Amino acid sequence: MAHVSSLHLHLSAHTGKAAPSKPPKFSKRINKASKSISSPKKRPFSHLHKAQKLNLEVSPHRAVSAVRLMRIEMGGAFADLLNEKGKGSGDNEMAYVERTLGFRTKDLEDRDLRLVTEIVGGTVRWRRYLDHLICSLCHDENTFRSMEPLLLQILRMGFYEIVKLDMPPYAVVDENVHLAKVALRPGAGNMVNGILRKLVLLKENNSLPLPELDGDDRSQARALATLYSHPVWMVRRWTKYLGQEEAIRLMMWNNSDPSFSLRANSGKGVTRDDLVMRLNSLKVPYELSLHLDHFVRIKIGLQIVIRDGLLKQGLCSVQDESAGLVVSVVNPQPGESIVDCCAAPGGKTLYMASLMDGQGMVYAIDINKGRLRILRETAKLHQVDAVITTVPSDLRVFAEKCPMKSDKVLLDAPCSGLGVLSKRADLRWNRRLEDLEELKRLQDELLDAASKLVKPGGILVYSTCSIDHEENEGRVDAFLLRHPEFQIDPVDIYVPSDFVTERGFFSSNPVKHSIDGAFAARLIRAL
Numbered sequence: 297m298a299h300v301s302s303l304h305l306h307l308s309a310h311t312g313k314a315a316p317s318k319p320p321k322f323s324k325r326i327n328k329a330s331k332s333i334s335s336p337k338k339r340p341f342s343h344l345h346k347a348q349k350l351n352l353e354v355s356p357h358r359a360v361s362a363v364r365l366m367r368i369e370m371g372g373a374f375a376d377l378l379n380e381k382g383k384g385s386g387d388n389e390m391a392y393v394e395r396t397l398g399f400r401t402k403d404l405e406d407r408d409l410r411l412v413t414e415i416v417g418g419t420v421r422w423r424r425y426l427d428h429l430i431c432s433l434c435h436d437e438n439t440f441r442s443m444e445p446l447l448l449q450i451l452r453m454g455f456y457e458i459v460k461l462d463m464p465p466y467a468v469v470d471e472n473v474h475l476a477k478v479a480l481r482p483g484a485g486n487m488v489n490g491i492l493r494k495l496v497l498l499k500e501n502n503s504l505p506l507p508e509l510d511g512d513d514r515s516q517a518r519a520l521a522t523l524y525s526h527p528v529w530m531v532r533r534w535t536k537y538l539g540q541e542e543a544i545r546l547m548m549w550n551n552s553d554p555s556f557s558l559r560a561n562s563g564k565g566v567t568r569d570d571l572v573m574r575l576n577s578l579k580v581p582y583e584l585s586l587h588l589d590h591f592v593r594i595k596i597g598l599q600i601v602i603r604d605g606l607l608k609q610g611l612c613s614v615q616d617e618s619a620g621l622v623v624s625v626v627n628p629q630p631g632e633s634i635v636d637c638c639a640a641p642g643g644k645t646l647y648m649a650s651l652m653d654g655q656g657m658v659y660a661i662d663i664n665k666g667r668l669r670i671l672r673e674t675a676k677l678h679q680v681d682a683v684i685t686t687v688p689s690d691l692r693v694f695a696e697k698c699p700m701k702s703d704k705v706l707l708d709a710p711c712s713g714l715g716v717l718s719k720r721a722d723l724r725w726n727r728r729l730e731d732l733e734e735l736k737r738l739q740d741e742l743l744d745a746a747s748k749l750v751k752p753g754g755i756l757v758y759s760t761c762s763i764d765h766e767e768n769e770g771r772v773d774a775f776l777l778r779h780p781e782f783q784i785d786p787v788d789i790y791v792p793s794d795f796v797t798e799r800g801f802f803s804s805n806p807v808k809h810s811i812d813g814a815f816a817a818r819l820i821r822a823l
């Protein structure tokens with residue numbers, strides 16, 4: 297999670313990358329605020345102190361959104377509330393606002409939090425599109441490129457609200473101008489006013505300066521990347537593998553509001569009916585999963601579920617159905633010994649453990665000790681810790697040193713995450729094409745290591761949350777060439793046929809199935 301002291305980094309609007317420097321563009325107010333941030337002693341928030349800094353004219357959702365956007369861009373934090381793991385309570389957020397902007401606003405209500413989620417998620421997703429418009433309406437490109445980070449975030453929010461949310465334009469202009477004035481300085485407010493008013497006029501005349509979809513493949517990819525707000529390399533890759541129409545549909549999915557699934561924690565004796573009763577009493581609308589007995593889908597209301605403590609009490613988990621279906625491919629049975637090779641933070645480990653009726657063992661290996669600690673704690677909370685053993689280790693080292701042979705081995709490999717871009721709003725901006733090559737090398741090494749832990753006749757499941765052919769089928773094909781002792785075990789008896797590829801792999805497609813994109817291959821070792 298981003299630490300607020302990252303405000304000391306200067307962020308270039310051009311690269312979106314933070315580079316260490318003194319904070320050149322922040323107003324004195326911000327510099328003062330960041331001084332107090334880096335001080336190890338926190339100032340107590342006395343009532344007097346609060347009253348002095350209370351600003352009732354800036355709406356809370358706007359102040360919180362601006363600060364979250366700063367944290368995301370400068371620290372790589374995730375945009376969705378889910379990743380705040382329920383810590384995003386109003387109080388916490390307001391402390392961030394005060395330390396970043398130098399004032400508090402009135403407290404956040406549930407409605408404000410919903411707006412924050414919508415504005416932050418949308419502004420991050422539409423960043424390339426919004427920056428194109430902002431840059432077009434600036435005096436010159438240099439003005440845009442050298443814009444101070446907070447000012448840019450305020451403009452992005454305003455553009456998003458006007459263009460994508462169709463909010464009443466002059467109210468948006470007034471509020472963002474006011475925020476820029478109090479959080480930065482009067483001149484910044486004037487600039488926001490000028491640019492946003494230009495935007496309102498252009499929108500009213502239906503003449504937003506957007507690129508045309510023409511020219512050669514490269515220029516079309518660049519235009520699509522702006523129109524649907526994705527990196528150019530992703531557009532080029534998807535156009536090549538999926539065709540332009542399908543690539544556009546995928547980008548539209550990635551830009552839509554994500555829906556979430558909840559898994560009733562049967563390890564603790566909670567049934568889906570129990571979960572549904574709680575959701576009814578909280579008035580959170582849901583749909584039963586068509587594919588998995590323990591799962592329900594919710595489009596809205598995750599905040600309410602978090603607030604009500606359902607996650608903290610271990611009654612359910614937030615888990616996408618695509619992850620649940622990967623567990624169906626493993627098909628864990630009571631009494632089995634299962635190795636989960638890249639287990640943390642434990643979504644699949646916990647679900648597998650809950651299906652084992654207290655018999656057998658899931659060995660949860662992960663290189664990341666901190667994430668593994670979270671897994672251990674959640675396993676206790678979910679009352680499945682008796683069938684989980686955590687092993688902090690690099691899988692490659694573990695497989696070399698430890699001769700254990702298991703019934704089943706799941707390798708849920710580190711991957712690009714290209715199947716989960718609707719939930720991970722900022723991920724598209726953090727991934728580079730070069731990452732894929734590095735990831736493929738790691739995936740091959742981890743597959744080789746995982747295969748050593750499978751007993752003769754045992755099962756190896758390779759899974760990712762990517763929709764990229766090279767990370768999925770490509771890795772399996774390369775593995776089968778290196779390991780003729782394994783062959784494909786088709787997944788059709790474990791998951792609905794709609795998810796089964798011609799070659800017998802599991803594949804979920806966000807556009808087709810309205811869940812995250814994921815992949816799993818079930819491989820069986822010769823006796």
Ligand SMILES: C[S@@+](CC[C@H](N)C(=O)[O-])C[C@H]1O[C@@H](n2cnc3c(N)ncnc32)[C@H](O)[C@@H]1O
Binds near residue numbers: 619664667
């Ligand atoms: C996709 S995540 C796993 C998600 C997890 N299976 C779940 O369902 O919650 C990939 C995991 O691989 C771990 N990892 C990366 N390199 C590793 C290695 N060499 N050995 C073991 N774990 C590794 C990362 O720490 C990360 O937790």
